[in-house]
Amino acid sequence: MTWTTFFQQLMNGVSVGSLYALLAIGYTLVYGILGLINFAHSDVFMLGTYFAFFMIGIFLLPWWISVLIGVGLCALVGVTIERVAYRPLRNAPRISALITAVGVSFFIENLGLVTVGARPKGFPRPELMKNVYFIAGARIQGVTFWVPLISIAVLLVLFYLVYRTKLGMAMRAVSKDMETTRLMGVNVDRVILYAFALGSALAGIGGVLWACKYPQINPLMGIFPGWKAFTAAVVGGIGNVVGAMIGGFIIGLAEIMIVAFFPNLTGYRDAFVFALLIIFLLVKPSGIMGETLKEKV
Amino acid sequence: MFTRETRELLFTFVLFVLLMVGVWLAQRYLNAYLVRIFNTACIYVIAAVAYNLVNGITGQFSLGPNGFMAIGGYTVALLMLPVVQKQEVYFLQPLIWPFNSFSFPPALFIFALLLGGLLAAGGAILIGFPTLRLRGDYLAIATFGFGEIIIVLANNLIPLTNGALGIKGIPEYTNLWWTVNWAFWTVFLVKNLVNSSFGRALKAIREDEVAAEAMGINLFRHKLLAFALSAFFAGVAGGLFVTLISTISPTLFTFSMTFNLLIIIVLGGLGSITGSTITAVLFAFLQELLREVEAPHVIGSWTFPGIPGMRMVVFSAILVILMIFYRRGLFGRQELSWQHVSRILWWGKRAHGGQS
Structure with missing residues (x-):
């Protein structure tokens, strides 16, 4: 493999990884607070692309405004899911909440299949993403260049929110100990709603950027990215925001690099992530940044 | 006259005989459409009861039955498909050795089913080993991935699975005799298992892992055994299913299958074997x-x-609504036992009589 193709693949891996990172943070925020795998998160990711798609296609809005509206709608969907489906089960057995999450996810996917159909639609990309750049002699597509930059900018805003604002402090406190935080006078329900809004907005941004990279969108497009992003959250240490980001980049790079080095294994690229998950659960189940918590009676 | 155990065993035996008579009548007089639905129903019974053993009884959240059913289905398809047919089906790439050179005669169908179940159980141990040692929901995410990965493999391992085209013309061995018998014995076995000390240990794990461990229950071993057993029956159900519809392709055992089973066990009551049935x-x-x-x-x-x-x-709307408003399902954790049945039959007069 020449240096330029390696560099291209590296950039490619970074850009896919940054998308997994965006998506993984939504999973890890919710899991950290509620201990719930939000299966519907991957469908919010899918909805983001469709919201933007219809804003552009039907209301003929400019690309950036459509995307912003789409992301806003995603946050709204996330909050609605929490309010309608998860909150009534907050004190129910864990397995009930998980089943509900699977149900919501399947509901959105099938509603999508029924309303917009299974046939993939072409997602319109802005000119910026179609440009081609030459960096260090390597031919880099605009998408590959801009997606990680935008993602990293978004992640920086997120880190600021989580680690430097009162809301972020409340979120971290709730994930450490919900009851004590409630006693400190924090409105826990509202913090959870904000966490869902934040995570879903990130999923929406991730979805739109994903659609710029792979411009065929369909109602089931969220399943694999969502599952890999959750794997990324596990690899990074579930519940940890920085860990989710690191995990996302690891999964993205590993996936792209394995396919780059062994091109005849392309069909199995999803299986590698599974293998990685199993290995991580065997060797370091708490993840890279995770701390091992001993359950006490 | 009899002890309760003997009497209940007798009841069960009578039920079995009645079922067999029913099958004989159905095979002779029922139209093909209804027979087909009954066959499907029995396969659902096997898979759902097995699934409930993990999700309802042990309280571990698995999303893998579609993957296990696929393993069982492909195993049985590969073993039972006649050699001539294999050469016709695999026209893209020839089937790999040793499957291209032999196939089981019809008399060995039962062994193909058992092998399919065992391979599925092997797959379960592969996923269960890393995930069931841990607390939390790693099993859910690993089994969900496994179900999707099996489909990826089925699409890509063309010399083994014939890829997206699937395998057609599998002999239709499955009939009501097979499905009803398997369903009956699965329910019988799982129900007895649940009532054994092993089953009580599983329920203890469901209620409180820390307390169960403190009582000396080996969490990992119990969970893994329940998970593998569940996968075994899922594999058998998959094998029966492909020999019923005589074809298998990667789209047959998608996540929808798991979802159907999830609805069944939630509606019947998580933890109720008879409810799932x-x-x-x-x-x-x-x-x-x-x-x-x-x-x-x-x-x-x-x-x-x-x-x-x-x-x-x-279905998915029903599932979410059930979970929010009617979480216990039709049976909750109750079982429909012979005691209940006799209470209904004799209007409570002899409900607890004759227990001496």
């Missing part, structure tokens, strides 16, 4: 009825074209 049969018929939803309808001046896929929308 009854709802599995109901579900097979409900699924046929709901085909109506997907057929074209005329309401006023509007003609709604048939909406394929509407069933799954309805």
Whole structure:
């Protein structure tokens, strides 16, 4: 493999990884607070692309405004899911909440299949993403260049929110100990709603950027990215925001690099992530940044 | 006259005989469509009861039955498909050795099913080993991934699975004798297992892992055994299914299959074996009825074209609503036991009589 193709693949891996990172943070925020795998998160990711798609296609809005509206709608969907489906089960057995999450996810996917159909639609990309750049002699597509930059900018805003604002402090406190935080006078329900809004907005941004990279969108497009992003959250240490980001980049790079080095294994690229998950659960189940918590009676 | 155990065993035996007579009558007089639904119902019973053993009894959240059913299905398909047929089906790439050179005679069908189940159990141990040692929901995410990965593998391992085209012309060995017997013995075995000390240990794990461990229950071993056993029956159900519809392709055992089973066990009551049995049969018929939803309808001046896929929308909405408002399902954790039945039959007069 020449240096330029390696560099291209590296950039490619970074850009896919940054998308997994965006998506993984939504999973890890919710899991950290509620201990719930939000299966519907991957469908919010899918909805983001469709919201933007219809804003552009039907209301003929400019690309950036459509995307912003789409992301806003995603946050709204996330909050609605929490309010309608998860909150009534907050004190129910864990397995009930998980089943509900699977149900919501399947509901959105099938509603999508029924309303917009299974046939993939072409997602319109802005000119910026179609440009081609030459960096260090390597031919880099605009998408590959801009997606990680935008993602990293978004992640920086997120880190600021989580680690430097009162809301972020409340979120971290709730994930450490919900009851004590409630006693400190924090409105826990509202913090959870904000966490869902934040995570879903990130999923929406991730979805739109994903659609710029792979411009065929369909109602089931969220399943694999969502599952890999959750794997990324596990690899990074579930519940940890920085860990989710690191995990996302690891999964993205590993996936792209394995396919780059062994091109005849392309069909199995999803299986590698599974293998990685199993290995991580065997060797370091708490993840890279995770701390091992001993359950006490 | 008899002890309770003997009497209940006798009841069970009578039920078995009645079922067999029913099968004999159904094979002779029932139309093919109904027989097909009953066959599907029995396969759902096997898979749902096995699934409930993990999700309902042990309280571990697995999303893998579709993967295990696929393993069982492909195993049975590869073993039972006649060699001549294999050469016809695998025209893209020839089938790899040793499957291309032999196939089981019909008499060995049972061994193909058992092998399919065992391989599925092997897959379960592969996923269960890393995930069941840990607390939390790693099993859910690993099994979900496994189910999707099996489909990826089925699409890509063309010399073994014939890829997306699938395998056609599998001999239709499955009939009501097979499905009813397997369903009966699965329910019988799992129900007895649940009532054994092993089953009580599983329930203890469901209620409180820390307390169960403190009582000396080896969490990992119990969970793994329950998970593998569940996968075994799922594999058998998959094998029966492909020899019923005589074809298998990667789209046959998608996540929808797991989802159907999830609805069955939730509706029947998580943790109720008899509940799952009854709802599995109901579900097979409900699924046929709901085909109506997907057929074209005329309401006023509007003609709604048939909406394929509407069933799954309805099912998932039902699942979420059930979880929020009616979490215990039809049976909760109760079992329909012979005591209940006799209480209903004799209007409570002899409900607890004759226990000496």
